[in-house]
Amino acid sequence: MAKLILAEVIEKTLKGITIPxxxxxxxxxxxxxxxxxxxxxxxxxxxxxxxxxxxxxxxxxxxxxxxxxxxxxxxxxxxxxxxxxxxxxxxxxxxxxxxVGGKTPSLERFWERAEKVAGIAYYIASTIPRGPLDDAYCFGLFHDVGIPILMQRFPDYRQTLALAEKDDTQPSTAVENERYATDHATIGYLVAKCWFLPEAICNGIFYHHDPSVFDDKDSFNPQAMTLIAINAIAEYFHDEYFLTRTNYRGETIDSRVLGHLGLQDDEYSDLREDLSKLFK
Known part of the structure; x- marks a missing residue:
């Protein structure tokens, strides 16, 4: 699993970037x-x-x-x-x-997606035994908050997102790090820490593009893993249903996500059907 964020990484990340x-x-x-x-x-x-x-x-x-x-x-x-x-x-x-620019016209699509993903995540949490209802919506809305912050910092960040979307060989955070020496997951983590959010939300934000967390269950916060798993399904469903396209990151971690949440294939199919009915 990836190493915990270090002080020098934080200092390097924050150069020229303002945390709200x-x-x-x-x-x-x-x-x-x-x-x-x-x-x-x-x-x-x-x-x-x-x-x-x-x-x-x-x-x-x-x-x-x-x-x-x-x-x-x-x-x-x-x-x-x-x-x-x-x-x-x-x-x-x-x-x-x-x-973070909730009323900024250029960020309307970002927040529209974030709100839908957060709502879907809350619904999923409500269907899972001991699901994290307290944190699911907040995590869904918060997990990509580094994106609008980086948009404000780097004029070409939208182009970087588009490039990352086409690159299915590595997570978007890797593409961002190649260009800016930081990424939206790290920025989101720092915002969550500065705002004193629960540790599970902070760690979940930092690792939400790192599927290896599901291979290291003994040393990673289980609540953070559950939030990551729920959010992965929420994003996958959102992109498939509203954007009529496959979220490849969701595909690559589907089996581990479902395994962590204890969902069998038929239960997952039922969940997807229930979610579809919400939008009809």
Missing amino acids: ARPQVLLNLQNELGKSDPDPRVIVRLVSGDVGLSAAMLKTVNSPFFGLSRKISSVAQAMSLLGIKAAGQIVTGLVLKAA
Whole structure:
């Protein structure tokens, strides 16, 4: 398995690249969630106090992925139905989107895909025994956050992505490292660490293009592996269904992904059918 990120790698990576600061609303939210007995009323006030954030949260939880029997109209209802931790992680992902060009026209397609992948990931987590509902949506939205940051730093980054897409001999991160001496997985990891996200999310982001993690189960965070596996299926399904093309990275790790999640072929087929129904 790849080595853990080193201090000198971090220093080299950050040259000329700005990591977005953790917004105050997220700092306050994390302080409350970090308490032994967080107060849901405080969290509701924090989210409701930001009109854009509360609207984004309601739009998110009312999407088909969350399987609610009725539409909800308040942050308090969302908190009650989803639970404090899951709702908190969803808010974290939405805050990230706002902080990294969420309303920038050139990034609309990126965030549209990220939101769909995150929703699919949440749905998949809901179907798996002890699935990581608290983290699945946040990870889906967060895992590629290094891409818009690198877009802002390097004018030719879109061309690099296109080149990486055509190269099926190595992960996109390898192509990025050849050109920029860094990659979007490393940048995403640093953002997650700076924003004090759970270790499983941080490690999952760093290794989400490294299928060798599934060969080293004894020394890698199992929760991070589960997030990587769920997200791999989510991306594979998204690209196949919405873009009508095969995600080759999903193909190369399918067997290990399914094995880690304990999904048999027929169960995987049922999951794909259920996901398809969500979009009809």
